[in-house]
Amino acid sequence: MIKGLIFDLDGVIVNTDTYHYEAWKSVANKYSIQIDKSINENLKGLSRRDSWNLIMEIGNIQLSDEETNIVLETKNNLYRKKLKNLSSDNLLLGVENFLQELNHKEFKLAIGSSSRNAKDILNYLNLSSYFDSIIDGSMVKKLKPSPDIFIKAAKNLGLKPIHCIVFEDSLSGVKAAKDGGFKVISVGNKELLDVADYHIDNFLDFKLDQYATVS
Ligand SMILES: [Mg+2]
Known part of the structure; x- marks a missing residue:
């Protein structure tokens, strides 16, 4: 029942998937990591931190915890700005x-x-x-x-x-x-x-x- x-x-x-995608693309771009739709598909359902860990793995880079936190905050701010366009x-x-x-x-x-x-x-x-x-x-x-x-x-x-x-x-x-x-x-x-x-x-x-x- x-x-x-x-x-x-x-x-x-x-x-809001495209907003996540655009925001991740933009932060990854700063580290010369290209994200395409198939990568984005693997980010679905992951936490922000796990998403970025996967992106770093793809780009073969490692960041300090401090820099990682800045990236995560930047991504979230970009995403939240885009959310205001939701309809x-x-x-x-x-x-x-x-x-x-x-x-x-x-x-x-x-x-x-x-x-x-x-x-x-x-x-x-x-x-x-x-x-x-x-x-x-x-x-x-x-x-x-x-x-x-x-x-x-x-x-x-x-x-x-x-x-x-x-x-x-x-x-x-x-x-x-x-x-x-x-x-x-x-x-x-x-x-x-x-x-x-x-x-x-x-x-x-x-x-x-x-x-x-x-x-
Ligand atoms: Mg979902």
Whole structure:
């Protein structure tokens, strides 16, 4: 019996992906590291620090902790500046309708996102009121692929993982949810089809009972 829905934010509710991409490109450029879309794909779901570690690995460079911290802050500032341009154009297809039409007495909703900017992003998009709980990366010790974010979200909803579906677009997120004992619907990325319980390209025409019939 599903009673809770937990959503990753980036790539599931909203695409701020191009903003991350542009911001990473710009900081990596200063160190003559070229980032392309396939590299960007590997950054999805990673923390800011882990993303930069991967970029440094690709560029074969090493920075002092101090310089690394400056890079991380610069990237976040660039990204946050871009977030102010967010509008409904950045939402995943059909997601607002899906949130609107859910029976909010039947289901509790949470966000489980590694992004420390999650609350700001939801506010910019006027979506905060749909969610009973918003868990971001600053509220847990271990980020995805650890299940901590989703477990905390379920706990805040007063539900057991087995009674919740997690919506995820990254491999680390799908793994995190599976490890935590959640049902998982993968969103967008077809490569996750095999690891998730169910897959949707986006929320257009998606109804929860579609999932219930196959689960
Ligand atoms: Mg994501």
